[in-house]
Amino acid sequence: MDLRYVIPHPGPLTVSGDLATNWKNWKRHYENYEVATKLNKEEHSIRIAALRAALGVAGCDVYDGITLSEDDAKSYPVVLKKMEERCVGKINIIYERYCFFSRSQASNESFNTYYEQLRRLIKTCDFKTLEDELLRDKIVCGISDVVLRRKLLQETGLTLDSCISSCRLFESTALQMEKMTLTSDDVAIHAIQNKYKQRKWPPAERGSKMNRGYDGSTPQSEELPKICKFCRKVHVFGRRYCPANGKTCSRCNGKDHFAVACQATVMMISADRIESDEEEDDEVLSFEHMAPTAFRNQPSTGGVHEKTEDSAGRPGRNHARRG
Template identity: 35%
Template sequence: MAEGYSLKPPSALDVHSRNLSVTWKRWKEEMTLYLDLTVDDAVKKKKTFLYVIGEDARKVYETLTIVNNDNAPIAEKDRTVEQVMTAFEAYCNPKKNETVERHKFFTRSQASGETFDEYLTELRTLAAECGFGAIKDSLIRDRILCGISDGKVRERLLRESDLSLKKCGEICRAAEVSRRSIQTMKNSEDIVHYAYKPGKARAKKQAVPQTGKTSSAGSCSYCAKKHPPGRDACPAYGKECSACGKPNHFARACKSADKKQPRKMGKAPGQYKKKTAVHAVEDEDHGDFLMTINDERPSPENAYAYGVNANSYAKQVYATMKVEGKSVRFQLDLGATCNVMPRKVLKKHNISYQVDSNQRTLTMYNDTSIKSDGETMLKMINPRTKKKYCAKFVVVDSVRALDCRLNRPVVPLRCGK
């Protein structure tokens, strides 16, 4: 080993590199320097080379044929490090297709985030394999002009009448430095310096209570009126909103997304019987239909209250109640005017009942009528609240009710609350 030197050897040669010729060229330069600085003996140089080159490269070495000037094979013990390097040079630099290499050069553009010097180095490396000869620098200049990512710099280059590769590089580097400087100055301008006194800020916040905030126009955001600051001066404090049911604000100042929609009005009084909206939306889980049951007796004074569009109530609501000790599933209907119990439900649950002689006629949404068996009183218990009820039900014929799509007990929604 050469006196005074203790150097780290190069890493193993990557014989699987996608660009093996470039990898070999760089590795060879580093290895040559290492051998010159650390090893004096020629035999040791060859052994050091074969050790440092790595296991994969040694496998390649075993397949190489090394010959002398007369094309006669050279024995392993007689080979020099120079002859071994020459054999690897031929292996790592096979004959290239010039057309393909030129295609790589002419399609190479500046990548996003790639600096100009990195782009120029890559173009020089590609041009070295293209055989351009004396026009190499001019072609690199042209490729920079076509492949640079900054359109403004391209316009600046096109304005030059006698543009050389050196001048092209100077313009591109100057534009890159200017762009970085502008970005640095812009970032500095975005910084905002401010100061405040925490004590005063807190005192100002406490001066306006939560329930007495006023808008920029001076109106309170809870009552929509003007009044002195403070929740005690707000007339809405302690009141309940008629729109959403929440406390401490009036409906005219309500910001809830759950406001009730105004009722749609029907025709004038006198043109309605006591009839509600019809809902015939099928339940996918149970195959039932949500209906409204209408009493034949006219009620003109309630025409507006019941003149609601059918699309206003699309959901089906059900509840389970204990009827005479048996669990029965009811369908709740906001528009129903009476409680309806199909005879088949009573029979199914073995519920004893007695009907009176009041055989009422019920009307469906499509004006189909059905005559009831009569009315009966049934005892019910809400299994959740344990409250007891005694409700009157209109009993209908199960077979005829099936034709009319009324095969489940129905009660008005107010009775299910």
């Protein structure tokens, strides 16, 4: 079976926009396609024809713009090199290195993604033998986690491989610790919420009595448990889910509620307070009956105060005498 009809084709080259970036991406996919289909083992003339066919109409226009001698037109590596010079142009080493050194890890970016981006940028920097050392230095200086950076700086003899291993281990450990810090209460709460969210409620007729809650509303399958005012327990909102439904209260002998949620308790407390207030009023009113009879029956003098003397000749209280 010919694998060329099974493995997907990379598609035509996009010449609009950033041609240099489009060519780099297209070339990477096409090289993988050549290896997978064993097209790289064919003769140069067949590979050149396959390349022109894969470029598409717009890509062939770019191909026709390159200058090739008669011998160069028969060599696939030369054709590919000329095509890259036409699309990418002359590489600006200073700009390519600027893009590499200014690339830092984003806040929500994983280390593997950040590392692959650095590997892609460093290919066009022409660092030669310093490539591994500068890549290691950029990883240490560009990672977003300060704790990890301090740990890497404390290691003596840090190599590129040990730096990559430490970063991956630190990231995986942080994810594991985040899962392990959940308390038992949090786990229980999440389990209850997931249970009620995933539960399939039985269908019921719209507006039916069995499908309505205390306030006449229809319970939703996404609704979470609430504290019921009839049983003081946590359950899904609805009369049929309440354990007090149909039960008799031991305090007031009422229906559909427990004694712990009985409203008669509040009424009894209010009645006791009213009775206590009435007893205090009775005590105040009874003070007049406890006062001396002579004081209660003291005649009025019309609003004019005058001094009186008792039987022993001692001065008494001032009394008002009316005019």
